[in-house]
Amino acid sequence: MTPLEEEDAPPELPLAGASPERRRRLRARLALLLKVLSVSAFLALWSAATSLGWISSVFLPSPGAVAAAAGKLVATGELWTAVLASTQRVLLGFALAGAVAVPLGIVMGVWWPAKAIVDPFVSLLRPLPSITWIPLSILWLGIGESQKVAIVFMGSWVYILLYTLESTKRVDPLLIRAARNLGASDLAIMREVILPGALPGILAGLKVTLAISWSCIITAEMVAAQSGLGALIWFAKDWGNLSLVLVGMAGISLTVLATDLLAERLERLLLPWERYRRG
């Protein structure tokens, strides 16, 4: 809910007269209730649609069937193996992309010749979806782990580079001036002003790119892989097992959400001065 909506909302009757703090808490509880209700209603609708025969189970399995498939997949450990395989590829490719693109982006931000040298490649490579690298990467690297990592790398590095470049260039020139006025050398400006000044933007970019990395790996695994969440749903489709497809999709969604939460935690830890602003 945006603050605007909160302010514009007319006072609800049961809340009238309560203190703002109490009203906020009550509203949060109501919001939670509404969330639970909307999910339950959706599940009920889905259940009705399948059990009353509105939709054939060939096209949409019942929630029970999906839950059963999920239970089986968890019990055999297959789900964890798939999650682990995909996560490992994403993190490796993403880390490599970050290791290359963050330093490169910073150098490009502070030294224009570097930007001039790299810019044409960025312009040419940025429009390419990572999926277009699949044929070449298979020819060069086969269909093993390194090919998956390469797809994640190719799909991620340009974004990390652009975010880093932007945040580096947007460091307040007044702060650089102030630091020089206090006797800072070029190296000290880099370490004390540009790096911490660009850090919030770089981390925000990394967070956005992490989600992109996930979509890269799922695509790569659907095209050519024996393991991972993408392979899981692709095989399930081949077997006509729609329950399993839905379980795999839910698995992807939950895994990405979990990595997002972890990234957010890490961000708060690294940026203590932003904590206050974000409340």
Added chain:
Amino acid sequence: MLVAERVSKAYGVASGVNFMAVRELSLAVAEGEFVCLIGASGCGKSTLLNMFAGFIQPSAGRVLLRGEPITRIEPRCGMVFQSYALFPWKTVRGNVEFGLKMKGVAPAERRRVADRFIALVKLTGFEDRYPVELSGGMQQRVTLARILAADPEVLLMDEPFGALDALTRQVMQEELLRIHEESRKTTLFITHNIDEALILADRIVVMSARPGRVKAVVANRLPRPRQVSIQLSREYGELKSEIWGQVQEEVRKYVEPVR
């Protein structure tokens, strides 16, 4: 000690026409002196200050510190910015320690000196706060402590209290007076507030409307140490109307063509 010799500064603007911010301005500030530059907005006060700090170079003429031309950013001329320019990722202590750190002072000594200046600006207890957690007046005090801890030879202050409310401003002026009595640091202070100039300065330099030059120099005869209460004296009133007369003409010149 700090000298401008027939300094001019022109800026090229997008249309290609040169824009004269300062023309043939000469000014000398003596060691330990507190000089206020006063003038209408856009009269080139900040341009002059930025040249003394070495942020920009004059188009003609020279700026000198102890007889040597200032050709690059000069840490011996410490600048207090109107917009504070504190490092948001550093705590109050981290900000105040910055200049010492750049000089390679050891951490323990850095901390000792920083805490002394934090106490001087009455911020003890806030050492570990980040700037966003502080009010405008407190942030400006951190800036002051940061520059004093770096111990430059000259203090350049660009309307440092311009963004503060009237009451906080008065408190800050008294603190600056107290600090100046103690340190006797050569100070060049920009303001467009005549009262502020009369309370702080030994000498008040009135600048003309653009292009900026020195229109008048008024020696401030008010006795030191001063308090804000000096504003009630007869002498204060006379000085104020003298300066106001000078300033008024210039403000008119600046405002009237716009009408």
